[in-house]
Amino acid sequence: MPKTIILVLGIGNPGRRDDGLGPHFIDRLRALNLPGVAADANYQLQVEDALSVSRFKRVVFVDAARAIEAPFEMTEIEPLAEFAFTTHSLAPHTVLALSRELYRKTPTAFLLAIRGYDFGLGEGLSGRAERNLEAALGHLAEFIRPGTAATRRKRARPRTRKNL
Amino acid sequence: MAKKITIEPVTRVEGHGKVTLHFDDRGKLIQSRFHVVEFRGFERFVQGRPYWEAPVLVQRLCGICPVSHHLAAAKAMDLVVGADPDSLPPTAEKMRRLMHYGQMLQSHALHFFHLVSPDLLFGVDADPAVRNIVGVALKHKDLAVRGVLLRKFGQEVILATAGKKIHGTGAVPGGINKNLSPQERDSFLKGPAPLNADTMIDWAQGALDFFKSYHKKNKAFIDGFAEFPSNHLSLVRKDGALDFYHGVLRAVDANGHKILDDIDYRDYLRHIAEEVRTWSYMKFPYLKSLGKDKGWYRVGPLARLNTCDFIPSPRAQKEFEEFRAYTSGKPNSMSLHSHWARLVELLHAAEVIKELLLDPDLQGTVLTYRGRKSGEGIGLIEAPRGTLFHHYRVDANDLIAMANLIVSTTNNNEPMNRAVHWVAQNVLSEKPQITEGMLNQVEVAIRAYDPCLSCATHALGAMPLEVSIVDPRGLVLDCRRR
Numbered sequence: 001m002p003k004t005i006i007l008v009l010g011i012g013n014p015g016r017r018d019d020g021l022g023p024h025f026i027d028r029l030r031a032l033n034l035p036g037v038a039a040d041a042n043y044q045l046q047v048e049d050a051l052s053v054s055r056f057k058r059v060v061f062v063d064a065a066r067a068i069e070a071p072f073e074m075t076e077i078e079p080l081a082e083f084a085f086t087t088h089s090l091a092p093h094t095v096l097a098l099s100r101e102l103y104r105k106t107p108t109a110f111l112l113a114i115r116g117y118d119f120g121l122g123e124g125l126s127g128r129a130e131r132n133l134e135a136a137l138g139h140l141a142e143f144i145r146p147g148t149a150a151t152r153r154k155r156a157r158p159r160t161r162k163n164l
Numbered sequence: 165m166a167k168k169i170t171i172e173p174v175t176r177v178e179g180h181g182k183v184t185l186h187f188d189d190r191g192k193l194i195q196s197r198f199h200v201v202e203f204r205g206f207e208r209f210v211q212g213r214p215y216w217e218a219p220v221l222v223q224r225l226c227g228i229c230p231v232s233h234h235l236a237a238a239k240a241m242d243l244v245v246g247a248d249p250d251s252l253p254p255t256a257e258k259m260r261r262l263m264h265y266g267q268m269l270q271s272h273a274l275h276f277f278h279l280v281s282p283d284l285l286f287g288v289d290a291d292p293a294v295r296n297i298v299g300v301a302l303k304h305k306d307l308a309v310r311g312v313l314l315r316k317f318g319q320e321v322i323l324a325t326a327g328k329k330i331h332g333t334g335a336v337p338g339g340i341n342k343n344l345s346p347q348e349r350d351s352f353l354k355g356p357a358p359l360n361a362d363t364m365i366d367w368a369q370g371a372l373d374f375f376k377s378y379h380k381k382n383k384a385f386i387d388g389f390a391e392f393p394s395n396h397l398s399l400v401r402k403d404g405a406l407d408f409y410h411g412v413l414r415a416v417d418a419n420g421h422k423i424l425d426d427i428d429y430r431d432y433l434r435h436i437a438e439e440v441r442t443w444s445y446m447k448f449p450y451l452k453s454l455g456k457d458k459g460w461y462r463v464g465p466l467a468r469l470n471t472c473d474f475i476p477s478p479r480a481q482k483e484f485e486e487f488r489a490y491t492s493g494k495p496n497s498m499s500l501h502s503h504w505a506r507l508v509e510l511l512h513a514a515e516v517i518k519e520l521l522l523d524p525d526l527q528g529t530v531l532t533y534r535g536r537k538s539g540e541g542i543g544l545i546e547a548p549r550g551t552l553f554h555h556y557r558v559d560a561n562d563l564i565a566m567a568n569l570i571v572s573t574t575n576n577n578e579p580m581n582r583a584v585h586w587v588a589q590n591v592l593s594e595k596p597q598i599t600e601g602m603l604n605q606v607e608v609a610i611r612a613y614d615p616c617l618s619c620a621t622h623a624l625g626a627m628p629l630e631v632s633i634v635d636p637r638g639l640v641l642d643c644r645r646r
Binding site for chain 1: 206209221223224228230277278293296297298302305308309311315316319329330331
């Protein structure tokens, strides 16, 4: 069995249509049963995710986004402490900052933002979001194939949920 | 120049709050409002769905405390399938309790370590770049690590009892769909270190001691900040004990006199109404017997410790006695004492989790009960932020025909407005310049109630805020966003 070295974390709420792109993505990813990949999903990121990411060499956060070009954008992110008022969730780069300060671990991290369109109450993805998910899944499967990831790293400014 | 301050969020998620402060030409406060700018539509979303889906569906209300909605809906649907609280199998009731107290543990730990400890450690005037959980991690690593692990322990308890992180399915109408295996039980009781119940009790006590030590050195601030009298409402066990999962409804006034004397919560509509105000989508609940102006009340940790007679776990009871003695047995009306009360509850939750784990009923095999069906169900629960009401009517085809939800943050709507008004009046009014530190005190006041606006507005997601300063002509002069 290959060692699990990459964690893929989906974020979002499946009860809010395309906001559930992250968890839906994780469901599809699990079905692929890729070697060396751990997958998890939750409504939002929180402090305990710092402990989770600290245990991996590489982490990919998967989230829905509005203000990006379809079908998806994948960028490398770095630790950055940023907070909203009384929020009960953390941004991916803040989770990385916590991992660095609490556990002295800073995994190489990427944000895979998938374009969503409908964030109203309801189940299931919109048709366009569904197609974007498939494209993003294909990209990630290729990206994490052994020996290919390093060549596909792309530097970018830290992304936040609010500028997605 | 006259001005108005508004606090409003920037986010892709709709559920958000806004604070608007109106000042006259001399900088004197004219009006303050904490309002919500989100249409609530969740009740309609569940209409037409089969009743048995409700405990899973309602978790979509909120990514912050989905377990509360899951259990409140399950309690309501128990009545629909004819399983009143006394007929629920012991395994079902205790598994639900374990799930709920696990949630209390993780939610209260998150609130204290993530949101409150930065204010206490760095001061409310500190730069927001430092006054946050990463700042705590840098300067007080042990405290931050404990916060992370307390939260994680609670999350693991929820996973073991609800079955899933998202849209858990543990509670079903009439019971539960799994028990706790001996392996799961042992993992929580014996490790892996430090993740075990005894450590959680010790760390909860440590957090409480930390707050009390801070309080001793900062009494004037903690006691005086946003202090105002109110009524208090919560569930209590039939014998008056603190109980987060089930009980009767009790309300007391500012002097401790009972307004609601341990009533059956299924009669809530006879006693509680909701007022609509044009400037907010969040309603204003009140006790009918006192009317709109005097009938508003607090819910949540502070209210719970004001309404209950005792706490049924030894270490938390000792702390409760100290808490009540501080106000000579009278209800405590100091907003920042919510943090003290929340930490007493954190300790109680940790103690109850251990007690439940030692109970062999959790390995029982009778998981559900069904009796004579009914067309209506009402479920109440004490969520981390306060009393949560779920009320459903089900038609002859087993479809939900009506849903009414009063969430904890809605119950605290008027108290939060009062707290914001206190800050506007005492900190901001007639000041030549409004600083970032002053504005943060608006947040400190709201934070004491740990609101979840995404939940209260029946939208989903984060809960940011925007503050605006407005002049008498309605012109926005300054706007700060978080």
